[in-house]
Amino acid sequence: MESCCRTAATGERQEVLRCPQCGRRGRSVDIVTLKSLLTPAARATLDPQAGYAFCREPSCPAVYFADGQVYRTQDVAVPVFQKDPSPAVPVCYCFGWTRARIHDEIARMGRSTAADTISAHVRAGRCACELTNPQGSCCLANVLGVVRSAAAARTPALLSREDPR
Ligand SMILES: [Zn+2]
Structure with missing residues (x-):
């Protein structure tokens, strides 16, 4: 870590x-x-x-x-997470988690495995944040922020789906 x-x-x-x-x-x-x-x-x-x-x-x-x-x-040769709001921009540059991937997973499963998966890779010593992430440091805070906002964005859809009419 x-x-x-x-x-x-x-x-x-x-x-x-x-x-x-x-x-x-x-x-x-x-x-x-x-x-x-x-x-x-x-x-x-x-x-x-x-x-x-x-x-x-x-x-x-x-x-x-x-x-x-x-x-x-x-x-900068890659899109910068903080400066580019597009869905295709990586949140985790080391392991390929884009905003879209996080949103899709939450839409499908109701939760995100991104933070746990990334943390496991970090513990295993596989991350290369200083080489891949424009901020030069660990992405986990950004990942948690995207997961939170994706989950919040999903709530109205979930409620309306559970609404009988
Ligand atoms: Zn500035």
């Missing part, structure tokens, strides 16, 4: 990093995440000495920033 949910730089870099685009606080992210997920053109402009942070504000186009540098969604 620890190897997955830790980002290498987090311990050392706790100063407040504010996104130059939206002004919200970012979270420092290890450069290996940018190396893994930037497009080739964006990767060619990386500064390995810069301390990059991730902006999770949904309406902000910036994904990563450092002093004088911003990488936007188009500079």
Whole structure:
């Protein structure tokens, strides 16, 4: 669990990093995440000495920033969960849980196995969040959020189905 949910730089870099685009606080992210997920053109402009942070504000186009540098969604080779509400966007990048997969499972079974399945993979040491997930850290909080909202969205349909007329 620890190897997955830790980002290498987090311990050392706790100063407040504010996104130059939206002004919200970012979270420092290890450069290996940018190396893994930037497009080739964006990767060619990386500064390995810069301390990059991730902006999770949904309406902000910036994904990563450092002093004088911003990488936007188009500079990232995968869709960014926080910035792209489409059903096909992964919530868990390591094991392929999209919003649609979570919603479909809840629609079919009334519950989601995503968090338990992912947790088991994490415990088995299979996750690669720092390489696959643009936020560079464990996806479980996002998964639980999508499961909650999918379950809440389903409730009215369930009630109306149980309604006799
Ligand atoms: Zn921002």
